[in-house]
Amino acid sequence: GAGVSQSPRYKVTKRGQDVALRCDPISGHVSLYWYRQALGQGPEFLTYFNYEAQQDKSGLPNDRFSAERPEGSISTLTIQRTEQRDSAMYRCASRRRGPGTGVYFGDTIYFGEGSWLTVV
């Protein structure tokens, strides 16, 4: 699509429930990122993919968080057994090129509008 699309935009869930957040990156973009942003803070890196391969998941806070991108396009971030501290904005972003194709680290990363998660 023209931009990074995320759904749902707003999600309220009860503590203990599982939540899945979806990201549809810009068409043809190789790299896909997940960030989490708490109120009053900057986005915090969670994980990223090149194509379907998860390259770095060092930012996932614990094993309740997982992400996949099975066909190298749409990605899902899943939070199991949600807790109130999981409440935040979850942002997805994509980038055109991946490693090994040139000065990729200078490529712009484009963000979606985010998914607001509230755990009650």
Added chain:
Amino acid sequence: AQSVAQPEDQVNVAEGNPLTVKCTYSVSGNPYLFWYVQYPNRGLQFLLKYITGDNLVKGSYGFEAEFNKSQTSFHLKKPSALVSDSALYFCALGRQAGTALIFGKGTTLSVSS
């Protein structure tokens, strides 16, 4: 360790006056620096980036940023502020491995008419 800092939580400026939003960084190796803007209920929008070359980088909406290696800074500037520039601004550092961006905590810019 690589990090980026935005020392001001809020910057207030009158319309028509020049504005500066500060950013400093710490990185081993060459920095890749970005500015993003967040309007209410909108996604993060890319403004400009420094990869290499001229220290003065020009971006969207009349913004520019000056890379200063000796002071490890990348301040965002605009010669004449508009009320519509009021938003939350984030400075970000590209990690050396070229994977993800490290963001500052953000600076709220308020431009009064």
